Amino acid sequence: MIYYMAPRQSIDPDELDRLLTVLADQYCRSVIFHFRNSSESVATVAGLAREVRREVEADLGAIAVQLHHSALPRLDDVGIVEYDARSNTVRYLDGVAPRVLLEEVETLSRRPGP
Template sequence: MTDDVDDDLDATFELLADRRRRAVLQVLRTAPRGALELSALVDAVATECGEDPDALASALHERHLPKLDDADVVEFDREDGVVTYDSHPLVERCLDVVQSYRSDEWMRGSSKPESK
């Protein structure tokens, strides 16, 4: 692998390391035109993560959305209060793996080592 590929992987894994950011992207992937108003996004992510929307709103607004925006994975329009996701190939592949990992089909096919 080249250094650029490794750098891209490192950056993508860092972005997706937080479950809230993964939830933001999962929600936006299924949103019409990949865009949602911030309040709707907060509610959907709070439901996905099992968190209080009021507490989550600040974390998304101040930390997670700017990080995703800085990485050019989402467009966070603070003025209009809209977040837009336009498919990012490496992020998409990683999110597909996450969905596969969570699926019942994957769980039935996995084998966990027996504890001794």
Template sequence: MGQDTQGTERTATRTMQDGRRRTGRPSNESDDLSRLFDVLAHPHRRAAFAVLRNGGWLSLDALARAVLARRDVTAAGDDRPPLATVRLQLHHTHLPKLDAAGVITYDAEDRRAVCTVENDTFGRLLDDVAFEEA
């Protein structure tokens, strides 16, 4: 990896099939993968997506309870966040981030969410993360 001529952004050097080397910005595929990792970085977002991908529209309250239940399975000790805290975190941070990534639709006014991802890469990545956490 190098820096561009202005020194502001990292660039990647790749070897082409004919042996020539090409320097350029990472591909959209790399950007997509980075975005997916970022979206899955928090356990509440992983739990929310896992719950939403198995059904239709869910209310914020039902989703918060489901996320808390999933987190209790993997969390050690009794330091789990209370339901009201999970609900607020989902509403203000995690569901908007999942929505912005295009994997769910969150209607903040009605406080309902549904899985809308069409690319199965996200689901497979979530499955791999869940396997590693178990």
């Protein structure tokens, strides 16, 4: 089945590649969906690790390390979050281009399989 995605805003091809690479990572998706489905816009790494643990079978400490060294810096790089490694805080940024792509991903993830 092919789904039609109505054009809402064009995204630079390089930015699209970076966003899709980030969305391919389960840790990154868990962080994004946590913020999109909650009323908070700021969280700690420890709090996010607990949220990610609901989706990923791993030790809480290992999840926090993965978030700190990989997922959060990558999300920061594409402008989805602002990550302060010194204070271990993460602020969700509701950027237009990432939001457009995330809305499409969320829509597709809710559709029933073939």
